[in-house]
Amino acid sequence: MNYNKKTVKDIDVAGKKVLLRCDFNVPQDKTTGAITDDKRIRAALPTIQYLLDQNAAVIACSHLGKPVATFDSYVKKQAEKGKDPASITEEEWKKSLAKLSLAPVAKRLSELLGREVIMASDVVGPDAQAKAAALQPGQVLLLENTRFEKGETKNDPALAKAMADMAEVYVSDAFGAVHRAHASTAGVAAYLPAVSGFLIQKELEIIGGALANPKRPLVAILGGSKVSSKIGVINNLLEIADTIIIGGGMTYTFLKAQGGSVGKSLLEEDWLDYCNDMMKKAKEKGVKLLLPEDTICAKEFSADAEPILVDSMNIPDDCMGMDIGPKAIAAYADAVKDAGTVIWNGPMGVFEFPAFAKGTQAVAEALSNSNAITIIGGGDSAAAVQQLGYADKMTHISTGGGASLEFMEGKELPGVACLLDK
Numbered sequence: 001m002n003y004n005k006k007t008v009k010d011i012d013v014a015g016k017k018v019l020l021r022c023d024f025n026v027p028q029d030k031t032t033g034a035i036t037d038d039k040r041i042r043a044a045l046p047t048i049q050y051l052l053d054q055n056a057a058v059i060a061c062s063h064l065g066k067p068v069a070t071f072d073s074y075v076k077k078q079a080e081k082g083k084d085p086a087s088i089t090e091e092e093w094k095k096s097l098a099k100l101s102l103a104p105v106a107k108r109l110s111e112l113l114g115r116e117v118i119m120a121s122d123v124v125g126p127d128a129q130a131k132a133a134a135l136q137p138g139q140v141l142l143l144e145n146t147r148f149e150k151g152e153t154k155n156d157p158a159l160a161k162a163m164a165d166m167a168e169v170y171v172s173d174a175f176g177a178v179h180r181a182h183a184s185t186a187g188v189a190a191y192l193p194a195v196s197g198f199l200i201q202k203e204l205e206i207i208g209g210a211l212a213n214p215k216r217p218l219v220a221i222l223g224g225s226k227v228s229s230k231i232g233v234i235n236n237l238l239e240i241a242d243t244i245i246i247g248g249g250m251t252y253t254f255l256k257a258q259g260g261s262v263g264k265s266l267l268e269e270d271w272l273d274y275c276n277d278m279m280k281k282a283k284e285k286g287v288k289l290l291l292p293e294d295t296i297c298a299k300e301f302s303a304d305a306e307p308i309l310v311d312s313m314n315i316p317d318d319c320m321g322m323d324i325g326p327k328a329i330a331a332y333a334d335a336v337k338d339a340g341t342v343i344w345n346g347p348m349g350v351f352e353f354p355a356f357a358k359g360t361q362a363v364a365e366a367l368s369n370s371n372a373i374t375i376i377g378g379g380d381s382a383a384a385v386q387q388l389g390y391a392d393k394m395t396h397i398s399t400g401g402g403a404s405l406e407f408m409e410g411k412e413l414p415g416v417a418c419l420l421d422k
């Protein structure tokens with residue numbers, strides 16, 4: 001995939017109407033609907049501010065949550081959950097939609113920008129059309145939740161065209177949604193000159209750069225829960241990395257494949273052969289693949305379980321691996337010390353329990369002390385680094401969970417592929 005895409009700076013937006021796809025999929029309090037974290041709204045500000053400084057008229061859009069766009073599918077979904085279809089009213093469906101309105105986002109965005117944000121009550125309906133038509137340079141309009149339109153997730157060309165018709169330029173800054181080929185993330189680019197905003201630009205430059213032309217040695221640190229959810233990442237990084245470090249729950253399938261005893265640890269029997277193949281492949285390619293020499297295990301999966309240090313190949317029958325041990329920490333820190341680039345996906349242990357967060361913390365510390373370009377991808381990995389206080393010490397923490405995983409898998413991202421090449 002070509003990561004070298006035109007940005008908002010490579011195109012004339014002065015005085016133009018710009019359709020800006022943002023990632024305003026913010027977490028909300030279940031009962032009050034209040035936005036509990038406005039990081040994603042703040043992340044969009046540099047691009048919005050730039051467009052306003054250029055005197056563009058900004059038509060922002062985003063999805064929020066997973067609304068069910070038609071009453072029929074709502075009834076079907078509720079029936080699947082065991083509800084009597086006859087008892088489901090249209091009223092109830094409309095209420096479920098209202099909960100996912102972007103109106104609270106418009107309010108917060110307006111506070112952050114210090115200027116009015118006009119809210120449309122639909123996506124491409126009469127209200128959006130009228131407000132977009134009347135929008136003046138320097139003004140901001142926010143369309144309603146794109147997933148209120150059933151054509152959004154189907155990438156319906158008619159919806160994409162209707163969105164495009166309101167604007168003259170398309171700017172995408174929703175990195176968290178670029179792995180989805182939806183009408184507002186990809187389809188619309190067929191009808192307008194399409195470029196990236198600053199968020200996507202940074203993701204492409206740093207992650208794309210590390211994948212396409214890394215400063216070596218490239219060390220990939222892979223952890224998290226399951227081998228099976230990381231096959232694509234392992235496969236792709238094995239092709240480009242100089243060293244691969246394994247930690248987290250996926251470790252035990254590798255250890256078992258090597259003849260170790262893993263006790264009650266997370267194990268995916270179906271992937272034993274795969275792990276052996278990967279070990280073999282790494283050897284053939286001259287890629288160093290490191291497994292932890294020691295393990296911190298516990299008798300039960302709980303925050304106050306007693307941490308027990310064991311040799312990784314001999315985890316007792318009544319124990320499960322929870323974190324990497326001190327010897328592994330030393331070896332892993334040594335491996336990243338002289339790295340040119342480190343790509344990290346997946347915590348080294350059950351970091352949510354402080355007693356088992358030491359491995360993840362030590363790796364974060366090692367990264368913060370190295371001169372390498374350090375890249376964190378994956379939702380839980382980003383959360384771990386933030387929670388442990390290392391966020392500002394990393395070169396880049398990807399803003400997209402699923403999108404960054406697919407990026408590291410080397411997959412084509414529809415929301416990036418559709419942008420103009422430089």
Ligand code: ADP
Pocket residue numbers: 223224225226229247248249250266321322323345346347348349350351352377378379380381382405
């Ligand atoms: P990411 O979202 O960064 O891609 P994953 O979703 O793959 O990461 O994995 C994160 C989860 O893996 C965390 O919730 C963590 O508790 C879990 N995990 C890490 N080590 C272990 C382990 N030894 N046993 C069970 N779960 C683990």
Ligand code: MG
Pocket residue numbers: 378379380
């Ligand atoms: Mg995760």
